[in-house]
Amino acid sequence: MLKTLPRPSAYSQLDFWVDEAIWGHRLYDEQTPWLCFMEFLGVLNSEYQKDFAFNEQSYNTLSYNPYSRIYLRNLLFNNPYLEVVYKDYEDHRDEKRAWEEWTKLAQQSFAGLNNEYPNLIYLQSNFEKFEYFYEAIKFLQNNTIEGENNKRWSSQFIFPYGKECLYEDLRITGDKVQNDRRFFARTGELLYLMLSRSKKGDIILPFFESNILKSNSIYSRLARILQPNEGEEATLADMKGTYLPYEYLPEYSNLAEDWIKIINCNIPAYDTIPHLVNITGLHMIIYFLNRSKEVLNESTKTHFILEILAPKKTIIRELASDSYLENNNLSRLAIERYIRGIKETDEWVNISTFADPLFEAQKLLNEKFLWPSIKEDLSSFDSPEELIDELVNKAILRHKQHVNNFHRTWGKEIGLISSRNSQRIRYAPTDSLLKTLVLTNVPERLEFQEFLNILNIKYGFIIGDKEAVEVTSSGQADLEAFSDNAIRLEQRLSSMGLLRRLSDAVAYVENPFAKDGI
Structure with missing residues (x-):
């Protein structure tokens, strides 16, 4: 198995360290490829401002500062009175009345501002007419990532027309603002580290610099004037704790090279981004499956039998489904193999020589997997092997909740996996x-x-x-x-x-x- 980088001390509070050791912290099914890309842009923007873009100072010490964009998010996704006021405005065309009525109502619904009423007077200065303000809001709303969805308003994101459109996933309740790891779950941070370690960041950076990080397009300016001080705001506290286990993998370079090829195509920059998202999702799936095979000591490369959709059921459809199932089982098998692999070490063999093998096994498992706690009651276990069985059960149970779904969820999102015209999921x-x-x-x-x-x-x-x-x-x-x-x-x-x-x-x-x- 490939040598991995040391585990940071910050993870000592986790229940156990298994998924993270194999794939990093972390791959997460609820963070779709698009949201992974948006999180990546937030990291890149922060590092770019510090002149560290794609330049990892030392392994797994990434620390960045995203934006909250509280005003923009409230205006776009927590603005229930806009339609009512605009309908009245269409009837009367009274600018003063529209602004006053909307401002009064908006101040009641704005959240995340420490019990302060939002100062919205800047909007009247930035928009000559209330109609223009309304149209700006509707345009950006129509460019919400992943279209209509049922996510809370503080987890809605718009197309990255510029740095003014970049912000962190937050949980906002009244004036209480908290970072949330549900939809920005660090997969974008892993993507950033992969590209940094590919050593091709200097080729990729100019595309993002001109089209997003330093963009002055009409769309980025639109997002800018919806915010106080034209989008200039203090960043959030340091975000840290990302762990990518491997110094270098061919997958990093393969991903970066595909990005470069897409960037170099003669298509508008904004039309490029969906293709970057698609190819990122594919490479992340390959990374996920390849690491599973590495743990399982399987020398064969990951393969996917693809059915090109046929009007009638064919044998290829069955094989594509079988191929999917085989790949989908790899990660769970890898979890068990990774844990049980400790039994092949000299340290495990030697615990039988100690007066209390169960206690020594506990110490060894805690050192490698952070489980069980040294203070945990071991009275229910009769042997070291039972400890391993318990950890395997716990690890697989946790793995099934999210990481095990990564392959299926991301495959569907990028258009690799389908169940169309069939009850079986397959590659199509x-x-x-x-x-x-x-x-x-x-x-x-x-x-x-x-x-x-x-x-x-x-x-x-x-x-x-x-x-x-x-x-x-x-x-x-x-x-x-x-x-x-x-x-x-x-x-x-x-x-x-x-x-x-x-x-x-x-x-x-x-x-x-x-x-x-x-």
């Missing part, structure tokens, strides 16, 4: 993900079979017959089934304007947004 890519893969892997034009080969080498995708040799040799399916699967992909890409057949024998995948030389 959407058009959106396929377009991202073309932007990432096709310089300008690429022969179709070479495209399939690249997807297999880079991501472990099995689509056509040439990539499915091992699967077909085992008798699970024949080459014709996979050949038909590839033909369906060719047809999909052609219908999307991403593939052209020049002759009966040759089809080329085309990246219409490629720049020369990428």
Whole structure:
């Protein structure tokens, strides 16, 4: 197993240290790829202000300061009276009346300001008419990340048009403001560290610098004038405690290289971001599964059998579902293997030589896994092996709550996993993900079979017959089934304007947004 970095002392209060040791602190299913990206931007902005962007000072000491943006969030997501006042405004066109009525009502609903009434007079200075203010609010509301959702107002986020749109996930109750780790659960921090350790941050940074961190676009200015002092505010207290276990992995560079390829495409910057989110989700899933295989000492690379959606059920659909189930079980198996692996150490073998093996086992388990507490009552356990069984049960139970769901949830979010036309979940890519893969892997034009080969080498995708040799040799399916699967992909890409057949024998995948030389 790969050597991991030391565990920070800050984690001594955790119930146990298992998921974190394998994947870091932390991968979390409720933090979607989009919210991971937004958290990443908050970290990047903070480090950029300190001239430390993508420059990790020392391993796992990241400390950053995000914004709260209390005024902006209240205006966008805690503003229930705006529609009522605007309807009255449309009838009377009385500017003074509209501003006075809305301000009076808004002051009653604003939260997170330490019992102070918000000073909203700046809005009348920034917007010539109440109508313009209303339209600005509606525009940014319509650009809420993940569209309509049932999240509380303090966990709603807007598209990152500029640094004025970046802020932390908070729990706000009246005047009480607390950082919340439910939707910004540190996965974005892990993403930042991965890109930092890829050593390619200096290539990536200019894109974010010009389009977000120093943006002066009309959209960023719109968010700016909705806030006092044009968005200048004190940052929150230091956010720290991220742990990424590995100094370097090929996955870090692979992720960064795919980002660079997308950034270099000739498409508007804001249209680039959804593709960055998609490819990030894919690389995070691969990281998650590869670390599981590492713990399990499996030398075979992670692979995904992809069904290109067919009008009728095919054997590929069954294989894609089986492939999903096999991958989905890896993390739980890794948890148990990681814990039981302590029995193979000299320290564990030697505890039988002590007068009180149970106590020595407790100390050893606490040293490695932070469980059980030295003060914990051991009267219910008769042997060291029972301690290990108990930890395995506890760790798997906790793992099933969130981390075990990461593969499924993120796969669905990026369009890799589907249950369409079937009760079984399987790998079946959407058009959106396929377009991202073309932007990432096709310089300008690429022969179709070479495209399939690249997807297999880079991501472990099995689509056509040439990539499915091992699967077909085992008798699970024949080459014709996979050949038909590839033909369906060719047809999909052609219908999307991403593939052209020049002759009966040759089809080329085309990246219409490629720049020369990428």
